[in-house]
Amino acid sequence: MTKKDVLFAMVDQECQRQKKGITLIASENYASSNILHMLGSCLMNKYVEGAVGARYYSGCEFVDKIEQETINRFKTLFQAEHVNVQPHAGTQANIAVYLSCLQPGDTILSMSLSHGGHLSHGHPVTLVGSVYKVISYGVSKKDELLDYDEIETLAIQHKPKLIVAGASAYTREIDFKRFAQIAHKVGALLLADIAHTAGLIAAKLHQSPVPYADFVTMTTHKTLRGPRGAIILCKQKWATKIDKAVMPGSQGGTFMHVVAAKGIAAAEAMDSNFAAYQKQVIINAQAMAKELQSLGYRIISGGTDNHMFMCDITHLGINGKQAEHALESIGIFVNRNTIPFDRKSPMLGSGIRIGTAAITTRGATVQDVIKIAHLIHYVLQAYTSGQKYADFSLQVSEISAKLS
Template sequence: METPFWGPDFDALTSTDPEIADVVLGELERLRGGLQLIASENLTSPAVLAALGSTLSNKYAEGYPGRRYYGGCAQVDVAEEIGIARAKELFGADHANLQPHSGASANLAAYAAFCEPGDVVLAMDLKQGGHLTHGSKVNFSGRWFEPVAYGVRADTELIDYDQVRDLALAHEPRLIIAGATAYPRLIDFAAFRSIADEVGAILMVDAAHFVGLVAGKAIPSPVPFADVVTFTTHKVLRGPRGGMILCRAEHAKAIDKAVFPFSQGGPLMHSVAAKAVALREASTSDFQDYATQVVANAVALAKGLEEEGMRAVSGGTDTHLALLDVRPLEVTGAEAERRCDAARITLNKNAIPFDPAPPATASGIRIGSPSVTTQGMTEPDMAEIARLIGSAVRAEPGTTAGDAALAAAADEVSRLATAHPAYPRNSG
């Protein structure tokens, strides 16, 4: 089908605003010239990008399909209804809301649906893998609610479910949150459900990081256990930047009201449509193969980094991410991140459980396999990437040997990225 003249048109951007066009091209070249190992990032398909750059961006559509506050919503109603149906089918959920602008927006709506200011919320400690919206004092979740934090065991670095239960019994939280940003292992949703039932709490699962693995049937789903599941759509799920909420039928009205009109106005209909595209892609057997490979690659990468002298937190990973303690190499997480960046390897410093270093320095790095798996890389490539990370982390910038090692690693990274390009030129 011929692209309509009003569709995505990079020539129009180039002629209208060459400065921003240069930024867009520069980002594309950055993706094509390096390795993207940020666990919370991925490469959307050209189809998702096309929906994001469509005329649906123009439409104001406060409300929900069939109940809008503006006229002219017939087409966007169809897009949202398609997305809702796809989400419910893909995840086996009673209800879906595709309107949250982000994962944080989805979490705010979940709090609003079930809690009043001052209610106790039990969630994972940010210092041990949790999320900013799970009770941090600098976030609405810690300022408007009363956070109680659970963590991991010192001996295994796995969630301490006995502690979760003890804290729940002691504090009687209104909301219990399962989910994290830097926890590499599977979460026992049945255990959380049992604890929530024992104290009469609502169970919320923040599945932002791993929901794409659920969609691809690579790991168990939280949907049968949770009252509400919130997540982002741009990580393993490989959709546009945005959020989504799934919930049980009895909570549908409360969730919808908490999104609109409580916390948001008009939805971003181009993003809603792009989420629908991503959900369709996630329902395919190809995506299931992808999700399985994401986990296999993360396991292989963690193993390779252990062979390079780093310690895998909790002994490894069951998901798309791994957390590595870099102290055995006598370097901080921040310095490891800088050295890898010099070698065109993008990852992030991250605190490890019971980290003695401040967050801005950190003792660990977090790596993720979604983007490189999207580019078609497999376990042998992960072994090569682990070797390159090890070489970069051990290289000391400012020394002749260190600078040479980083330059050599950057050249090898470029070769690997060229063999598996991001957005190959024939992909649209």
């Protein structure tokens, strides 16, 4: 195969899309060149199964050191008792936790997908949903916030063995201490899934669940700005069960190139610049949400405490899918989302989810995000009233050209 392979040209096209467009997808980010370097390194060639020092293959002298170093970095970063850096993705990390502490048929209490939860928390279309009994909590109709008293009532009523705290589309800081009180009251274990907010927590801008939860899972590629993958933190008493639930329980060979890249991400998160970046991510999300609010959009729960916000577009008379497509056509990338108590299906949704982690990595300031908010508004207005809006792509290029 030569560099003439059409796939290389396709990758170049994707690079250009990422560079020239404006990425507002809350789960995406731009990893550093050191992380990309690790992902393309010779580590990819090595087969590694089992824990450090107890592998099922020979030739693990150096990969053992690499995995141990990565584990140590995450222990320091999150002050965790035990760390497993092998999960291939957030979904696998959650499955490993379920496997470590639940029996088929046990009850999980988790946030419903339609209110901001994640499929891997037990949606009926997943394996998790078919193996365990899943009870859902949502946000309150009154203010679209988690109602901890109501979650407590559900926990008392259903006596779950595991409570999952964490979400994909909830924009307020989560009170893990309160979740732990509920779990203790009903004798449940607590899993905190911080896939989205790991970077904010690493930067100490949001409460860490580590002192309160039995297990913490996170993806490493969202606000944490590392490679695609996940890690699990747990109390020491769960260490052996978690390691076994990851391998052989739910995975085979470890992706050592990804493990090393996770190690780089942990080091980057300990750098002094990281907290400043995370602060700017929140400032940008809040400024953009406020601007859209002033342009007539309803922001779910009235605002945001984190890197994303949810924008209700019902008043425009279009659905989230239409908005997503209109914006995509001029180079602004968001994703459609259901909003709490939505009557539309997840395929359409009444809202769009907007995140600022990726553009802030490119150096976007409050001034930039305000311009982007106006652009979004012009495009959606033009789309709704049947006017042309393709020319707005020039303004997208101008804003993007200013970013790194």
